[in-house]
Amino acid sequence: MAGQKNKVTIFDVAKASGVSSSAVSYALNNKPGVSEATRAKVLKIARDLGWKPNGAAQSLARSNTSRIGVVLAREETQLLSVEPYMMELLAGLGTELEQHDYSILLRFAVGRDAEMAILKDWIATGNVDALLLVNLEMDDPRVELLKNNPEMPVLALCDPSLSGGLPVMRSLDMQAVTRAVSYLHDLGHERIGRVGGPESFGHSYIRDAAFSDAAAELGVRYRCLHADYTPSGGIEATKRLLSVSPRPTAIIYDNDVMALAGMGIAREMGFDIPGDLSIMAWDDSFMCTAVFPHLTVMGRDIVGSGRRAAQLLLKIIDGEQVDVADEAPYDLRERASTGPVPAETANR
Amino acid sequence: MAGQKNKVTIFDVAKASGVSSSAVSYALNNKPGVSEATRAKVLKIARDLGWKPNGAAQSLARSNTSRIGVVLAREETQLLSVEPYMMELLAGLGTELEQHDYSILLRFAVGRDAEMAILKDWIATGNVDALLLVNLEMDDPRVELLKNNPEMPVLALCDPSLSGGLPVMRSLDMQAVTRAVSYLHDLGHERIGRVGGPESFGHSYIRDAAFSDAAAELGVRYRCLHADYTPSGGIEATKRLLSVSPRPTAIIYDNDVMALAGMGIAREMGFDIPGDLSIMAWDDSFMCTAVFPHLTVMGRDIVGSGRRAAQLLLKIIDGEQVDVADEAPYDLRERASTGPVPAETANR
DNA sequence: TTGTATGCGTTATCAA
DNA sequence: TTGATAACGCATACAA
Secondary structure, eight states: OOOOOOOHHHHHHHHHHHHEEEHHHHHHTSSHHHSSSHHHHHHHHHHHTTTTHHHHHHHHHHHHOOOEEEEEOOOOSSSSSSSSHHHHHHHHHHHHHHHTTTTEEEEESSSHHHHHHHHHHHHHOOOEEEEEOOOOTTHHHHHHHHSSTTSEEEEEEGGGGGTTTTEEEEOOOOOOHHHHHHHHHHHTTOOEEEEEEEEBBBBOOOOOOOOHHHHHHHHHHEEEOOOOOSSSHHHHHHHHHSSSSSSOOOOEESSSSHHHHHHHHHHTOOOOOTTTOOEEEEEEEEHHSSSSSOOEEEOOOHHHHHHHHHHHHHHTTTTTOOEEEEEOEEEEEOOOOOOOTTTTTTTO | OOOOOOOOOOHHHHHHSSSOOHHHHHTTTTSSOOOOHHHHHHHHHHHHHHHOOOOOHHHHHHTTTTTEEEEEOOOOOOOOEEHHHHHHHHHHHHHHHHTTTTTTEEEEEHHHHHHHHHHHHHHHHOSSEEEEOSSSBBTTTHHHHHHHHHOEEEEESSSSTTTTTTTTTEHHHHHHHHHHHHHHHHTTTEEEEEEEEEEHHHHHHHHHHHHHHHHHHHHHHEEEEEEOSSSSHHHHHHHHHHSSSOOOOOEEEHHHHHHHHHHEEEEEEETTTTTTTTEESSSSSSHHHHHHOOEEEEEEHHHHHHHHHHHHHHHTTTTOOEEEEEEEOEEEEEETTTOOOOOOTTTO
8 A cells, every 4th residue: 555646657758758768767867868858848747747756666777775774773671862962963964865865764673683683684685875883882793794795885983993994983082081171170170080871882982091091191080980871870870979088079971861960969969069069961962051050061063963974975875985084073062060179178 | 886785686596496586486475376395495595595685676566665754854943852752752663663674764854845845755756655744733734745645654643633634643632731730739739830832833732722721620820831842942931930920839841851941940040849839841751850859740651652653554554544543641750849839938 | 869678676467 | 386477667778
């Protein structure tokens, strides 16, 4: 019962125009091989008849699909709670693809095995022209799979160290980390805590190293705990960070939800934000300016990254060589949740 | 440069098996017409050769695509800030579709015209087997379009009063509104404010009416302002609601972001939550339990709704009649942001 | 410039 | 039970 009310084919158009189907095809695709007169006539008749190309037939003949594949993997239990990021990325990707008549083919996998099965299916069936790989982990099996199938265009969103040579768009986490740490250091903070995302995630790992380096560079004491992006994870980690003495005077969270939860529990524990404790989050969202005090964040143009990814993918599909591209850099969005360390409370 | 390393076709399988291509097709599709012996042989050889059906060819021959189309419309300026809802819905939809080898074909439109163009394209090209319509507005042109193209299966997520007879899955907003109002009334609240979503949205309108009715029923004073789902919108509306005398003792927000922002500004204004003012939000998210006090919400199983929508769509594709289906009901998730009205502050 | 013929990979019809 | 063969709708090499 599929769609397709429109049973008008190029043969119908050809008959109505008094020319052959190939002439119609040339005319409709703006290719040489027909006179301007017949082209115009064919175009008019095609429009009058309401002709539109059949997608499947076009795909079969051209052997391309005008679709980019994205698999979102959920864990068994719950949604990967990076939704605001993912949605913005998809929006940027989709908006840019729209300019080129490309679509996003989206699938949800429960578990890594299911994700691999989908990717293998796409490689074999040719249901997408290219793949966007997100949320890469260390030694990710997807990298191996796509290196073994070099004919499938792909772009990975991760650090080049994780992609095994696949084309990559990387986020500039390193310099952002340096910026964040020196910002807090400039405010007088000498003990900084961090609540990172799951250790298996590639970007958690990358940030781990960058934070250690930046802190060492500036002589800042740095302690990191890993959590799972959820409120309870953020609360637990915050409690632990604040229970040691001397406690950190600033905490950076890998996402907004944990930052919000951390700020909340810190207040419940009697800390004033930012008087006693400065709070920073990674990645911006509506949430960050909905809460009081507004959260200082390291933000970036995620929608823009999605658009850039689309452009890169189209290039790769075109056969252009892409190795490593950069996202737009992060910028520090200073708001009310961070401030200088008051001398008298610093060692409380 | 499209994918398709696997140039193994059914002809290759046929040759290797020593049978004809049609026999192979029957065998692979579990259809009668071949003996069990040859079926088994063909299946084995197909697997050994790594054969997978070509998607485009299959679509063309079967004239179906195994894809459900979803268009997300963004306004000119910014993302529609219902992202957490949308992402969960897509996750449910996609997870269920996965069981039936269906995918989501996702496109992002900027503006309603672009969205209409995409839908028309899909109807003509047959690039999807069915459509899911979300975020319906009053007198939505999409309804008209799909009524004029009854051969395209469709499910709308809205109140039946908005769908013009198209198959619908409706959310049970009416009873949820009644529940919310009576919950607050039972706590002693006699003046309730509300910050709704944009008036053009169908569900805003539905809730408007339901709130008015429920408030009148219980003799509760009710005042509603409409905002745009953003923090600043929530803040502005909250200020206005609290600036009149006597002020409401409870405010219900149509989304979590506005509730968070409203709670924040109310505190800045000196109100204790929930001592002086009770706050409730519509739809649950991580945000609601990340903030202190945790937000009392009217929640629902959005992922489940997505799954249900998938099941309905597959039914509709199968030619089954679907008129009006219900989402799972909302449930009141009582947390710390709501409480009784202290007599002495009630008229402050 | 135009038309004919064939390929794309499956599914489905119809003889054998 | 089998195996040619014709759709499916479009693109294109080749011949006219």
